[in-house]
Amino acid sequence: MADKNLLLIFRNPPFADSSNRDTLDIALACSAFDIPVSLIFLHDGILQLTRGQQSKSLQQKNLLNTFNALAMYDINQLFVLQSDLQRFELTTADLSVDCQAISDSKMAQLLRQSDRVINL
Amino acid sequence: MIFSLLIYASQNSGQAEQTALRFSRSALAQGHKIHRVFFYGETVSALSNLKITPRDEIDITRQWLDLAADDDLDLVVCISAAVRRGVLNQQECDRHNRSAANLAAGFNLSGLGQLADAILSSDRLLTFGN
Amino acid sequence: MSDANFETLHIINKTFSNGALYADCCKAVLPGDAILLIESAVYSACTLQAAELVELQVPLYALEVDIQARGISERIHSQVQAINDDTFVSLTCQYKKSISWF
Numbered sequence: 001m002a003d004k005n006l007l008l009i010f011r012n013p014p015f016a017d018s019s020n021r022d023t024l025d026i027a028l029a030c031s032a033f034d035i036p037v038s039l040i041f042l043h044d045g046i047l048q049l050t051r052g053q054q055s056k057s058l059q060q061k062n063l064l065n066t067f068n069a070l071a072m073y074d075i076n077q078l079f080v081l082q083s084d085l086q087r088f089e090l091t092t093a094d095l096s097v098d099c100q101a102i103s104d105s106k107m108a109q110l111l112r113q114s115d116r117v118i119n120l
Numbered sequence: 121m122i123f124s125l126l127i128y129a130s131q132n133s134g135q136a137e138q139t140a141l142r143f144s145r146s147a148l149a150q151g152h153k154i155h156r157v158f159f160y161g162e163t164v165s166a167l168s169n170l171k172i173t174p175r176d177e178i179d180i181t182r183q184w185l186d187l188a189a190d191d192d193l194d195l196v197v198c199i200s201a202a203v204r205r206g207v208l209n210q211q212e213c214d215r216h217n218r219s220a221a222n223l224a225a226g227f228n229l230s231g232l233g234q235l236a237d238a239i240l241s242s243d244r245l246l247t248f249g250n
Numbered sequence: 251m252s253d254a255n256f257e258t259l260h261i262i263n264k265t266f267s268n269g270a271l272y273a274d275c276c277k278a279v280l281p282g283d284a285i286l287l288i289e290s291a292v293y294s295a296c297t298l299q300a301a302e303l304v305e306l307q308v309p310l311y312a313l314e315v316d317i318q319a320r321g322i323s324e325r326i327h328s329q330v331q332a333i334n335d336d337t338f339v340s341l342t343c344q345y346k347k348s349i350s351w352f
Contacts, residue, residue, distance in 0.1 A: 002240055009349075011274065022128070022161050025200070029232030035239060043270045104277045111278045112257055116245050117349045120128050120161070121343050135289050136263070136352070142315070146335040152343075244342055247350040250263065250289075 005036040007114035010045035015060055019120040020048055024066055026118060031073040038077035039070075040110065041099070046084045049095040067097045081107055123147055124238035125157045126247045131166035134250030137180050141187065143246065148191050156194045156238040157184070159227070161249075164202045169224045185226045199229040257282040259345035263289040263352045266299045275351045276306060284309040286341060287330070292316040300327030313338060 008027055012019050027037050041049060048063065055062040070078070078099045085091060085101055092101050102110070111117060125144065129136035144154055159167065166181060173179040188195050202223065203212055209229050213221035223229060239245055260275050260283060272294075279285065285303060287295050287310070294300060295312040303310055304327065314332040317323055326332060333341070342348055 004239060006239060011270070018161060019128075022201070025232055026235060030236045030239065033233065033236035033240065035236060042274045108278050108280050111349065112280055114347075116239050116347060117258075118126065118245075118247060119349055119351060120247070120249060123342075134263075139263075139288060139313075142335045143338060147339045150336065150339055152339065244348070246261075246342060246348055247352075249350060249352045 002033060002035045004115040005038070005113075006030050007038045007040060007111065007117045009117065009119040010039065010041045010048055011043055011119070013044040013047040014053060014063065015055070015058060016044075020045075020063055021061075023118065023120050024063060027070070027075055028066075028073055031075055036077075037075050038079065038110070038114065039075070040079040040107065041084070042081065042107075043084060043087075046080050046088060046090065046095070049080070049097050049099065050090065051094055051096045053096075064096055070097075079107070079110065121147075121152045121244060122155050122242045123152055123244045123246060124155045124242035126235065126238075126245060126249075127157060127159050127163045128161045128247060128249035130162040130250065131180055136248040136250045137163070138178075140246075140248035141180065141183055143248075144187060144193075148187075154191070154193055155242045156196055156234065158235045158238055159195070159197045160201055160235070161198075162205075164197050164207050165205045167197055167202070167224050167227050168207050168222045170222050181224050185224070188226055195227045196230050196234045197223065197227045198235075199231055202229055254344055254346040256284065256345045257347075259284055259286055259341055259348040261286045261288060261348055261350045262291040262294070263287075263350070265290045266294045271351050275349075276303075278349070279306050279308055281308065284311065284341070284345065286333075286338070287312040287316075288338075289313075289316055292320060293322065295327055295330040295332075296322055296325040297327045300330055304329045311337075311341065 080099045082101045209223045210221040292312045310330045
């Protein structure tokens, strides 16, 4: 394992821009370099994960397939905020990817414990 | 201190690249090293040598090259970001059978592994974006 | 190599109108961190808006070149320290890591 870990922040809804895809690509590349990677979804970022998305009608690639395949890359640490779930009236059951729901203060600790943070 | 920079911005909006350039000049002047500058996302659109900068505006691409010439900077452009935006080096031009290569000389196309390496090889990673 | 005494340098470059961005950043700030306002974010160094950031009780910095460019030198909150590019670089050395919010 590399001596640095990496936290990637997702803050944008699906289909809005390329930042979610670009961040996901960083996750896969860094994981291939044995960098331990965690993901956290803040604010609109959580909308990227909700069930029932049918991106075919937009003729866009669905990133959810890749999010669901992250375990194959040993990326198992995905976090959302309890406060964001409440904001959008969601529960973790509404998300199509396994995530840990954490408090705001736990999020601050997670950022502190991360050696590198990329927030596109 | 060894820095690497991740540039994720559009040259046509915001001032992220100007800030990154000023930061780089200051860091180098203070004796720090810059291991790599990694250009990602929309940033790479502006790295075409077909771009015409209006006379009364600053050519930021030129400024990166000037800095690189003075201090031997490694300017790496994400290959997948570049190819999807039509910014090609000769190798990609040949591979995809396009009419011309247009990546500005002095920049190198490579994969995201170069960003991973930059993370591992540097004391600090700074992101400049908009 | 690391001569860092402090934790995270949060670098923001958007105005206070980007409420979600500031909310997320402020949630993440802990004692030992600092906030650096650059580019359009230097407007947040003006008195009224800066007051909310002052409540976080961490050092607040703003890039002088961006303040001057916008002609707001007279309106900077007394708790915000205007810094030049050299100090920007020094801060990134003194803090273990930076997080950019844009």
